[in-house]
Amino acid sequence: MAVEWSEKLATGNDDIDNQHKELFRRFNNLLDACHQRKGKEEVSKLILFLGDYVRTHFSMEESLQKRCSFPGYSDHKKQHDGFIHDLKKLEQQFNLEGATLLLVIQTNQTMMDWLINHINSTDKKFAEYLRTGA
Numbered sequence: 001m002a003v004e005w006s007e008k009l010a011t012g013n014d015d016i017d018n019q020h021k022e023l024f025r026r027f028n029n030l031l032d033a034c035h036q037r038k039g040k041e042e043v044s045k046l047i048l049f050l051g052d053y054v055r056t057h058f059s060m061e062e063s064l065q066k067r068c069s070f071p072g073y074s075d076h077k078k079q080h081d082g083f084i085h086d087l088k089k090l091e092q093q094f095n096l097e098g099a100t101l102l103l104v105i106q107t108n109q110t111m112m113d114w115l116i117n118h119i120n121s122t123d124k125k126f127a128e129y130l131r132t133g134a
């Protein structure tokens with residue numbers, strides 16, 4: 001099963017949209033690897049990638065929100081901080097125990113929650129604000 005980026009998820013900001021597309025692509029690499037029973041090999045690549053990418057991506061979204069006085073900024077940032085917290089837990093678990101099956105499952109859940117719930121709902125509200133100013 002692939003989790004696809006679609007135009008419905010577009011924010012209209014090319015940098016943000018390209019970063020979202022890359023996140024979907026990376027997550028699909030993990031899903032593909034899981035189907036081939038190679039999830040443990042791929043999960044470490046994804047966690048290493050997310051470490052820098054997600055922090056850069058969130059700060060870009062947040063500074064754009066501040067620049068355009070987005071009223072949902074603090075709630076949006078709370079969700080970002082929650083995701084960084086989850087990511088830190090995954091990184092710690094990876095450092096302690098390596099790439100286990102449990103880590104693969106938890107990474108899948110975290111990514112699914114973020115890509116489906118955050119990008120599809122919270123980021124869309126911001127995109128709507130960018131388009132209409134409301």
Ligand SMILES: [Fe+2]
Binds near residue numbers: 061
């Ligand atoms: Fe966001």
